[in-house]
Amino acid sequence: MLYSHCMSSTYEQTPPRDRVREELFQLIRSRGDATRTDLVEMTGLSRSTVNHAVVRLLAEGRVAEAENQAKGPGSGSGRPSTRLRVVASGGSVAAIDFGHNHIHVAVGDALGRPLGEQRLDIDVDLRAGEAMDLAAELLSELGREHCVDRLSTLVAGIPGPVDNKTGLVRSSTILSSWVGLAPVEELERRIGAPISVHVENDAVLGAYGELKVGAGRHHPSFLYIKASHGIGASLVIDGVPWKGSTGIAGEIGHTYLAGRTELCRCGNRGCLEAVVSVQALLAQVAHTHPNADADTVTFAALDDTTTHRLLNEAGRILGGVLADVCNLLNPGALIIGGELGAAGSPLLEGVESSVGRYAQPAISAAVEILPASLGIRAELTGALHLASMLALR
Numbered sequence: 001m002l003y004s005h006c007m008s009s010t011y012e013q014t015p016p017r018d019r020v021r022e023e024l025f026q027l028i029r030s031r032g033d034a035t036r037t038d039l040v041e042m043t044g045l046s047r048s049t050v051n052h053a054v055v056r057l058l059a060e061g062r063v064a065e066a067e068n069q070a071k072g073p074g075s076g077s078g079r080p081s082t083r084l085r086v087v088a089s090g091g092s093v094a095a096i097d098f099g100h101n102h103i104h105v106a107v108g109d110a111l112g113r114p115l116g117e118q119r120l121d122i123d124v125d126l127r128a129g130e131a132m133d134l135a136a137e138l139l140s141e142l143g144r145e146h147c148v149d150r151l152s153t154l155v156a157g158i159p160g161p162v163d164n165k166t167g168l169v170r171s172s173t174i175l176s177s178w179v180g181l182a183p184v185e186e187l188e189r190r191i192g193a194p195i196s197v198h199v200e201n202d203a204v205l206g207a208y209g210e211l212k213v214g215a216g217r218h219h220p221s222f223l224y225i226k227a228s229h230g231i232g233a234s235l236v237i238d239g240v241p242w243k244g245s246t247g248i249a250g251e252i253g254h255t256y257l258a259g260r261t262e263l264c265r266c267g268n269r270g271c272l273e274a275v276v277s278v279q280a281l282l283a284q285v286a287h288t289h290p291n292a293d294a295d296t297v298t299f300a301a302l303d304d305t306t307t308h309r310l311l312n313e314a315g316r317i318l319g320g321v322l323a324d325v326c327n328l329l330n331p332g333a334l335i336i337g338g339e340l341g342a343a344g345s346p347l348l349e350g351v352e353s354s355v356g357r358y359a360q361p362a363i364s365a366a367v368e369i370l371p372a373s374l375g376i377r378a379e380l381t382g383a384l385h386l387a388s389m390l391a392l393r
């Protein structure tokens with residue numbers, strides 16, 4: 001089953017036969033399509049159990065049989081397998097990616113495919129109410145523009161810790177204007193119409209996007225790192241994001257770097273993200289690129305030796321922290337997102353250098369270091385796909 005922490009309350013109360021049907025439905029949905037044989041092989045269930053559940057899903061109209069595909073050369077003379085696909089009937093969905101300095105919103109169809117999106121620069125950390133007002137307005141505009149009658153589900157990502165029991169933002173220093181707010185209720189109120197709202201940490205959504213349609217598709221267990229204005233991470237274990245006991249795992253941006261004294265916004269000194277972040281790198285490249293600013297900078301476009309050296313050094317520092325994580329968890333991949341993940345090979349080579357140097361050899365040999373294939377859209381894409389999955393549930 002996918003994304004168990006979101007689904008556990010209803011899942012645990014579901015009778016066993018319905019539970020099998022839900023599990024098969026989510027498998028078909030996560031793969032895009034599947035044959036009955038695929039389902040038997042993936043679940044270990046008997047063919048008759050799978051057939052029974054599929055008959056029910058077809059009768060409910062939740063999945064449909066795709067047209068038989070032509071068989072390839074040399075594949076024998078048997079009847080082609082019928083593929084099952086999820087029927088897009090859950091209504092339109094929406095996503096909001098609250099960055100530290102931007103709002104990015106999208107509306108999508110029932111399968112999470114984007115219909116339209118808009119982005120706006122604003123100080124989200126210090127202006128929570130205004131940021132949510134603007135996000136709701138942007139969604140309303142997009143809905144009108146794309147003739148969306150009703151949004152069934154909204155998933156919003158915020159760049160800070162969200163307590164998965166209370167739904168409250170949990171930090172007195174990282175997102176000061178959000179502390180004590182319940183973003184689910186705040187967004188429901190602003191949208192006005194009936195809608196199911198879910199809020200997640202943004203790195204969790206980035207990991208989910210990469211897992212569903214990005215670089216994580218081929219890695220059941222990986223660590224996603226959002227390297228941006230802050231540095232967050234989300235661990236995916238066997239295809240499921242793992243969020244910790246209260247939902248706030250992955251705050252690697254506040255790992256202490258020995259010997260560093262830079263003041264961090266969390267109140268400590270020497271945190272990773274006080275040394276490696278968009279702002280920290282902007283300050284370093286200011287001598288050679290005085291006009292670069294946080295809202296528009298694309299580090300990969302700053303193609304000069306000085307910038308390459310600074311990016312490589314940033315990658316080495318980040319890689320030192322990630323080497324420790326690799327030693328602990330032995331992930332199959334480190335997928336680096338955010339603006340720094342998109343900065344190009346100098347930074348990634350720095351990460352690779354430190355992981356190779358400090359992780360145990362057998363562990364560093366087993367880990368792939370990759371940029372997020374969705375780039376800085378990983379969080380928004382993950383939010384749309386999660387909204388789609390929750391709407392179809």
Ligand SMILES: [Zn+2]
Nearest residue numbers: 254264266271
């Ligand atoms: Zn810190």
